[in-house]
Amino acid sequence: MKGVVLLSGGIDSSTTLAVARDMGYDTFALTILYGQRHEREVRSARDIASSMGVVEHTTIQLPNDMFRSGSLTTDEEVPEVAGAEDNIPTTYVPARNLVFLSIAVGYAEVISADAVFIGVTSVDYSGYPDCRPEFIRSFQETSRLGTKRGIEGHPIRIITPLIDMSKEEIIKLGRKLGVDYSLTWSCYRGGEKACGRCDSCRHRLKGFERSGIEDPVEYEVVR
């Protein structure tokens, strides 16, 4: 069995890769760049992919200005405080998971893979529309209808192993499956050390704290 795993180099996608491997899939990691500031993540993706023994790690560069809207890809300041639950945060990137999943499905069809793994989670749901189960379900149906594999009765499965898990649970699971979290990167800012203050760092730190595991990554802010 072959599985394509969308790998950003963060905790969720790295843990997802470990789950795919644990399920017996030969894993093909796919990292999609879209001019995000944190090129640091890409280094992490490469290190994680290699530490997890993927068959292949493919990196696709989309045009840098393609997603120029949210604060992740422009000069807008990354917010330090998490947005209210009913608002879509400024770190939203237009149609990102739609584009990522579509490219992953195309790649999966080319290499005859059976599944695409994506590490979305709707528990620590911070307002991204494209991380919700109803979006994933709908995408699964659309990709079935729009591919040769789907029409012929062998649709590519979209697997979201973390969808019902909290960050704490994800970290505990990954630890059990041998993920080396010192290689991962979560910070929205692009420095050498994680900032410890952005939305993503806060989520990560809270998750490690709750899991009782020490975060092996270095932070700018002394905590």
Next chain:
Amino acid sequence: MKGVVLLSGGIDSSTTLAVARDMGYDTFALTILYGQRHEREVRSARDIASSMGVVEHTTIQLPNDMFRSGSLTTDEEVPEVAGAEDNIPTTYVPARNLVFLSIAVGYAEVISADAVFIGVTSVDYSGYPDCRPEFIRSFQETSRLGTKRGIEGHPIRIITPLIDMSKEEIIKLGRKLGVDYSLTWSCYRGGEKACGRCDSCRHRLKGFERSGIEDPVEYEVVR
């Protein structure tokens, strides 16, 4: 009103651009390259876009080997005879319209466009799963669920003006709307003149013949 138009440089997408303009949209043409052989089409897309007065023409290059599967992107011979109706032709490109529409929706959200136009047609349906109305409908719903715009009650519309039209009808419509078909390119092969023998040339020639309009493009084969 702003509309993104997926523009390959062929008859269908060029006519779709004319329809969008005729509907009063400020048009933003989007050409997506995926290592197809017919780079000739790209020149056509540029010429068409400029002749139709688009606001902007954006070209996105996807990695050349991303869609390496069908005969359009590999060295496999392009078939000369159209496939049986119940088979998916070898010119099928994995998840192409899924990827194209997803990127177009992302781009539309970035520039605050209201609609994405795509020139698919299910009448001269040659077996591509991603040209069928059920795929388009499903995609529309998925993109609504996966975007900020959709969630906020202003989904980006996916408009397929040609979906119920034959090639003959498309050509007649485009002629009325001022499309200069001498600028378009349909041939699957990449020569200076169209081959006149491939599936796409045959479709095109039959369409012109039935419409009673002369095809202004030059062919290798004397007909």
